[in-house]
Amino acid sequence: MWNKAAFLAAFLLSGAASAQEPMSAIDWLSRSIEAPPVAPAAPWKEGDEAGVHTSEIEVTRLDRSPPDAAGLLASSVTGLPNSLWSASDATTLSRLMQIAGRAELPAVRALMYTLLLAEADPPRAIPVSGDFLQLRVDQLLRLGAVEQAEALLERAGPETPALFQRAFDAALLTGNEDARCADLDNRPEIQVRYPARIFCLARRGKWSTAALVLGTAEALGDLTPYEDALLSKFLDPDVYEEDDPLEYPEEPTPLEYRLFEAIGERMPTAPLPRAFSFVDLRPVAGWKAQLEAAERLAAAGALSENRLLGIYSARLPAASGGVWDRVEALQRFDTALSRRDKQAIMRTIRPAWQAMAEVNLQVPFARLYGPSLLTVNLIGAHQDLASEIALLSAAYEEAARAIDPVTxxxxxxxxxxxxxxxxxxxxxxxxxxxxxxxxxxxxxxxxxxxxxxxxxxxxxxxxxxxxxxxxxxxxxxxxxxxxxxxxxxxxxxxxxxxxxxxxxxx
Incomplete structure (x- = not known):
């Protein structure tokens, strides 16, 4: 575990800078974790030698990289050097990441994920240890790559309150909140606000304790009226059964989303930031919600094409129109290609392609099927489309060899x-x-x-x-x-x- 005394020292030394806006920020974070107050430095006493204090020595594990250098992809995997960031300053990189995050072309989005997940030395002039990791995590969350952000935080260790907040919210979105709730008991230095503490107590079946904590929070005036109403309904929904439903917040946090879900007033995720789509991938969501979430995430490169196919293939479509038509089109094409039935492939390839284009899934579709299409000889426009699909796959060089350069x-x-x-x-x-x-x-x-x-x-x-x-x-x-x-x-x-x-x- 990282030296917390060193972290606090860095926090002190950063002075006013630490109170300013961080290099990155996300509006929809739950604000469940509070930064601990910084204790003033102990006054100098006679006998201290040049201000040196003989505090207990803390041991830092040598098998863990500094948090800002942590990554999921080693240099041997990415082909990028460990000095990827070290010649730049963190403020410049923060600004450039915000701009680059707007690029949605699949190839550059994939490269962006590689950069954010790469294991590499951090940039110079980081105000506080963990700030560059936080910057990368925030970019991943903005892009909707919640599972990747969660894995990166797990690798680095969410040592600061800000990083733990992000780990907690990511877990709320992916359904891994029980592990993070358990961490709260083991991290006394993390100051948890009452809503998160009450939620975690209820998750562990400690409803009576949660109710007592809610009463304490009400007595202390530490909850907003909206938080009080939502938590009261969460802990005792029967009492408020006849009340009008609470209005959804304009910008819900992951914790608010899960609280509304728990009282049976689930919010639609389509209007929410892309990261919220991950809650619909959990088994508790219906298949239609899972399909639409998978499409949204796969189009952004935040979900692999194989997981998309797995969700598309889970069962037969239950109705027609919209996502059901896309599922049917893809399933028919997938069956035709797996059977290598040329006539069936030619009947189904264009409807499947057009269905994927409706939701910007051409590249995931091509990655799934492009190489296989090169092994089937189709006719006319069907062959042209198959070649186009293959050019968008990893087999693009092989596909190009079959092109007759007419235009x-x-x-x-x-x-x-x-x-x-x-x-x-x-x-x-x-x-x-x-x-x-x-x-x-x-x-x-x-x-x-x-x-x-x-x-x-x-x-x-x-x-x-x-x-x-x-x-x-x-x-x-x-x-x-x-x-x-x-x-x-x-x-x-x-x-x-x-x-x-x-x-x-x-």
Whole structure:
């Protein structure tokens, strides 16, 4: 466990800075954990030597990395160096991450997750130990990657109150709250507000104790009227059965969501931040809710295509329209492909593709089925569609070898997949931007950043240039592709280029 005395010392030294807004913040956090008050330094007494205190020595485990360096993906997995962030300052990275987080093109979103989960040395000038970890966790939560954020916090250890708050809220969304509630008993330094403490007591079946704590909180005036009403109804719903339902908060927290769920007044998650979709993946949610949550998360890259397929395949659709039609279309295609029935594949491939396009799931669909489609010889437009799907999969190079370069788009698809440019540049603006991106070098400014070792910063700046996805400015597209290639992210450059060509504009 990390040296808490060192943490408090850093907190003291940061002075007023620690009271300012953190590098990152999320509006919907539950505010269940309070930062402990910082005790004033002990006065100097005669006999102290130069202010040195002989306090008890604390031992730090050597088998755990510093929290800001923690990650789920080792350098050997990502191919990124441990110095990914160390040449940049934390404030700059915070700003760049916010911009890069708006880029929703699947290839750059996948790269963003890799950066956030990479094990690497932290940047310079971190105000407080754990701040850079908190920054990355907050970005993951904003993107909807709750399970990834939860796993990262588990790896690093949520040592600060702010990190524990995020671990607690992530657990509320994924259904792992019992483990975090148990942690509260083992972490006396964590000051828990009454709503979270009451919720955890009830989760463990200690309803009488929870009611006593609620009475204490009411007597002390430590609850808002809204918190009091919600917790009272949570602990004794029968008493308030005849009352009008409570109004939903405009921006509910994970704890408020779970309290409303417990009293039978479950909120719809569609209007809420993407992270809330994870509550609908729990077994207590109905299949329709699970399907819609899986679609929303998979479209953002926060849920793997294999888990999406597992939820799609759980049973037969119960009705028609909307998500039920998408389930039916995918199931029919999946069955046809697994049986290698060419006629059935040709009947079902386009309806399935169009169904996935309705919810921006073309790339997950392609990752699932693209390689297999290369092994089936279809006819005419059906074969063209199969090739297009395969180009959006990991088998894009193999798919490109089968393309007959009739048009400039065909030629640039081959170029994007193989890295070999045609002799003549295309005229169309987006295609020309891709062509230029595979030819030009980064600007002098970016070359200097690369030379200085600010690799993570350069990659974030490249991602930010694609914040408008398929509608990104052609010059920005060219610069982003040139940057990816300059730092060795050739595969990212190719998949970005293919997606820019094949995915529709907004």
């Amino acid at each position: 400039s788009t065909d030629s640039m698809l081959i170029a994007a997949a193989t890295g070999r440019l045609p002799d003549t540049p295309p005229v169309q603006a987006r295609l020309r931007a891709i062509y230029d991106g595979f030819q030009q070098l980064p600007s002098t400014e970016f070359q200097q950043l690369i030379k200085d070792g600010a690799l993570g910063e350069v990659i974030l700046r490249a991602i930010g240039k694609l914040a408008n996805g398929t509608n990104s400015d052609p010059r920005q597209v060219a610069e982003a592709l040139a940057l990816f290639r300059a730092v060795g992210l050739e595969e990212t450059a190719r998949t970005v280029a293919l997606q820019l060509i094949l995915l529709p504009t907004d």
